Amino acid sequence: MRPARQIILAAARTATAAERDRSGVKPWPWLLSLPGLAVAVGILLPLSYLLTTAIQGANGELGDILLRPKTLQALLNTFGLCAAVLASTTLLAMPAAWLVTRSNLPLKWAWSILLVLPLAVPGYLMAYTLLSVGGSYGVSVRLLEIEAPRLTGFTGSLVSLTLYNFPYMFITLRSGFLRIDPSLQEAARCLGDGPWRAFFRAELPQLWPAFLAGALLVVLHVLGDFGVVSLMRFETLSVLLYGSLAFEQTYAAWVAILMLLVAGVFVGGEVLLLRRRRYDRVTPGTARLLDPAKLGWLRWPVVLLLIVFLFFAVGLPAFSSAYWCTQPTLGFVTRDWGASTAASLKICVPAAIIATAIALTMGLMTQRFPGWRSRAIERLSYAGYATPGLALGLAMVGVALWADEWLVEAGDTLIYQSLGLVVFAYTLHFLAEAIGPVRTGLLQAGVRMEEAARSLGRGPISAFFAITFPLLRNGLAASMALVFLSAIKELPLVMLLRPANYDTLAYNLWDLSNENLYAEAAPFALTILGVSAVFVGVLIWCERQAKSRKMQG
Amino acid sequence: MRLPQIHPEPPDIDGHRLCIERLAKRYPGAATRAVDEVSFCVSAGEILTLVGPSGCGKTTLLRSIAGLERPDDGYVRHGNTLCQNADTFLAPEKRGIGFVFQDYALFPHLSVIQNVRFGLRHGSKKERTEIAREAMHRVGLHGLENRRVQELSGGQQQRVAFARALAPGTDVLLLDEPFSNLDSELRIGLRKSLQELVQHCDLGVILVTHDQEEAMCIADRIAVMRDGQLLQVGPPPSLYSRPRSAFVAKFLGNSNLMTGQAQGNFADTPIGRVQIDRHAEGPVTLSLRPEHLSFDMQAGVTTPATITLREFKGHDLTYHVRHGESTYLIQTTGGSLYDIGDAVHLKPTSAAVVVEDDLHASALDQTS
Numbered sequence: 001m002r003p004a005r006q007i008i009l010a011a012a013r014t015a016t017a018a019e020r021d022r023s024g025v026k027p028w029p030w031l032l033s034l035p036g037l038a039v040a041v042g043i044l045l046p047l048s049y050l051l052t053t054a055i056q057g058a059n060g061e062l063g064d065i066l067l068r069p070k071t072l073q074a075l076l077n078t079f080g081l082c083a084a085v086l087a088s089t090t091l092l093a094m095p096a097a098w099l100v101t102r103s104n105l106p107l108k109w110a111w112s113i114l115l116v117l118p119l120a121v122p123g124y125l126m127a128y129t130l131l132s133v134g135g136s137y138g139v140s141v142r143l144l145e146i147e148a149p150r151l152t153g154f155t156g157s158l159v160s161l162t163l164y165n166f167p168y169m170f171i172t173l174r175s176g177f178l179r180i181d182p183s184l185q186e187a188a189r190c191l192g193d194g195p196w197r198a199f200f201r202a203e204l205p206q207l208w209p210a211f212l213a214g215a216l217l218v219v220l221h222v223l224g225d226f227g228v229v230s231l232m233r234f235e236t237l238s239v240l241l242y243g244s245l246a247f248e249q250t251y252a253a254w255v256a257i258l259m260l261l262v263a264g265v266f267v268g269g270e271v272l273l274l275r276r277r278r279y280d281r282v283t284p285g286t287a288r289l290l291d292p293a294k295l296g297w298l299r300w301p302v303v304l305l306l307i308v309f310l311f312f313a314v315g316l317p318a319f320s321s322a323y324w325c326t327q328p329t330l331g332f333v334t335r336d337w338g339a340s341t342a343a344s345l346k347i348c349v350p351a352a353i354i355a356t357a358i359a360l361t362m363g364l365m366t367q368r369f370p371g372w373r374s375r376a377i378e379r380l381s382y383a384g385y386a387t388p389g390l391a392l393g394l395a396m397v398g399v400a401l402w403a404d405e406w407l408v409e410a411g412d413t414l415i416y417q418s419l420g421l422v423v424f425a426y427t428l429h430f431l432a433e434a435i436g437p438v439r440t441g442l443l444q445a446g447v448r449m450e451e452a453a454r455s456l457g458r459g460p461i462s463a464f465f466a467i468t469f470p471l472l473r474n475g476l477a478a479s480m481a482l483v484f485l486s487a488i489k490e491l492p493l494v495m496l497l498r499p500a501n502y503d504t505l506a507y508n509l510w511d512l513s514n515e516n517l518y519a520e521a522a523p524f525a526l527t528i529l530g531v532s533a534v535f536v537g538v539l540i541w542c543e544r545q546a547k548s549r550k551m552q553g
Numbered sequence: 554m555r556l557p558q559i560h561p562e563p564p565d566i567d568g569h570r571l572c573i574e575r576l577a578k579r580y581p582g583a584a585t586r587a588v589d590e591v592s593f594c595v596s597a598g599e600i601l602t603l604v605g606p607s608g609c610g611k612t613t614l615l616r617s618i619a620g621l622e623r624p625d626d627g628y629v630r631h632g633n634t635l636c637q638n639a640d641t642f643l644a645p646e647k648r649g650i651g652f653v654f655q656d657y658a659l660f661p662h663l664s665v666i667q668n669v670r671f672g673l674r675h676g677s678k679k680e681r682t683e684i685a686r687e688a689m690h691r692v693g694l695h696g697l698e699n700r701r702v703q704e705l706s707g708g709q710q711q712r713v714a715f716a717r718a719l720a721p722g723t724d725v726l727l728l729d730e731p732f733s734n735l736d737s738e739l740r741i742g743l744r745k746s747l748q749e750l751v752q753h754c755d756l757g758v759i760l761v762t763h764d765q766e767e768a769m770c771i772a773d774r775i776a777v778m779r780d781g782q783l784l785q786v787g788p789p790p791s792l793y794s795r796p797r798s799a800f801v802a803k804f805l806g807n808s809n810l811m812t813g814q815a816q817g818n819f820a821d822t823p824i825g826r827v828q829i830d831r832h833a834e835g836p837v838t839l840s841l842r843p844e845h846l847s848f849d850m851q852a853g854v855t856t857p858a859t860i861t862l863r864e865f866k867g868h869d870l871t872y873h874v875r876h877g878e879s880t881y882l883i884q885t886t887g888g889s890l891y892d893i894g895d896a897v898h899l900k901p902t903s904a905a906v907v908v909e910d911d912l913h914a915s916a917l918d919q920t921s
Contacts, residue, residue: 186654
């Protein structure tokens, strides 16, 4: 499998190099780059509008606004939570990734899949679970007559966000482990290092890029999270922003800018830390498989720990939601399950399709017309992902209201609170997730076969749809599944942008949990859980398909 | 210049740096042994090359000696360190055996000097750097200390790998196809520096290669392996001129193999009566090198053969000659030129070597 993969990657690399040589003669594809340009404008315009209104609103009293004790406290809380979640996900994901790649743990492939499942449990659903299980009215008292602690505040946020973000770290570290050349460890052993010393000196440093990639995802998610911290009543920047929205728009705008700055610091930090060194393998020799480390009797406690972890991360949310579904509701709040499912789908399905289509045009653009323009457009789509949801939402609200002033009569709205705006915002926010699989597919397909079709008399569009497009099917499916999965779980964007009384699954779950109406919230939790689980399954299937295709190649 | 050494006096009890005896390794689930009771020794200042077709177990053997694989049985001794016997298995880090990997396995997160210093643990950083620098000079690397390994050429990476393995003062070096990733010009240069290095530092070296030409030109002794077994060990000239079996004859250079009926010092073969290298009776298999076969100007006792192909190689010329069912190779260094289709008579110019027929035996094994 490895040699085949290397050949594919090498072929992809030479293909792009060859394309780079020729790119000078090709005219810039304006039509192809239109969607990408629209995305760039869609991100830059709201953010610059946010900045200008914030500066105008500040009236020179910026210091007073930003240096309030509660701003600093929220900033501190945000950083603290990011650091704590990062530490705990690393401590959990590092051993887990090692176990499924390097040890003789029984059923390693099954664990690799199971440990990704927490992706199906968004943070606020985990928070809802923790809040509704513990305490004197919680599930544990009702069923077992044991009062489990009711985690709130920092601890509750930490636990919820750790369990939710674990898979991101796990996936990147796992592929990091798989990429390490096993002969490095052997070389260290031959130079006098014992197994542990060899691991720490020769192998662990190779994980640094994977760790940084995972770490960036985790801290951006924690920074962007609103559902967990609001339910857990832990005052981070996003809680502060949402809280001040109704009374102090300028202050909210500045908090949003602060969040953007923090995101910028995270992204910049990753770039800086990564740039210092290159870690790719020196020579592309064929890597042999290492003998897996023997766990011996330790394997059973390890399996037990993994089961306990999965119980808390996946089993408990599913069980407690199911339990609350059977409980009587108080009756004075009714939310329509069908309407809210439809509301979610009406946003998520178009967002997934549009984002994937844009990702395809951008992938083609970067593959076939490489250069600073393609790079800039692609980077901006990543900026859309890194921008915290609330900040992006707030910026969108501002620009929508401003545009409505021009387009329709005062008091009326066209863009603000329209479904189109929500879908557009979702597309911008999750576009980056769609790019990865599409680009991998394009690189694997290469351009040679399409050129062969051209030489056999097909036009460019006909050749693309006859040759490359069928090869991309898995990548496109994976892209759509990724965006859909994130969109169905998305909360902050929909909170700020939704049309009046437009209640999605995520919004209902959050709103009802926020009022401690756990039985009422349960159907929405179960639906999110079920749909997400299906899409995590789709993603795993797509990956397996891609892998088996690579093996055949 | 001083090379750092762990042992001030090489502890050669019987003159050998490294000895292995009846080393055997079978992979779980495999029907046959990857390494099947292999024994040999390597002395100081000696290069032993292990050759054989791919999959013959030579890399497994090398990795077993280093302790990277765990053999099922056998005995390994390095100097006076017992590395393995029936109830001992010493971890690779405790063996003090240097290993150069086929892909070099340089640590991509470390600079050149950090790579070379990796195996040094005693003394201050300054002392270790000094020792590492000496090892780098040994292998002809100058002024690359702070470069990143990715920036080096293939040949330079190779030298870094050598320096890293030598720096801890090892006196035995195992090389797994060390030149396979390099172009031919670089290979020749590196082979030469390896030979010099072995002489200077009094190293014992085992080098694995599948390239028989490389094996012959660099080795003090060659060990030919097939199917996990060691077929023959000896200096290249003696292996070439006196192969023990048809496989060895074929693997080290070209050979005309034929069957014949031996009577004393002669044998009757399809190309006529030839002299053989030892006394024998009855059916035998003979090996005759192409340079030991030539054209007979007079018509021989047998029917004439036909030239089917001519390969001109500059200093010599190889003819493919069809005689009956078989094709023979004849290598000449000049003389009259024959054309394709010419009828010729064959004449051995040297005694044919009686070899064990292990080629047909294995062909039978495969069909059964």
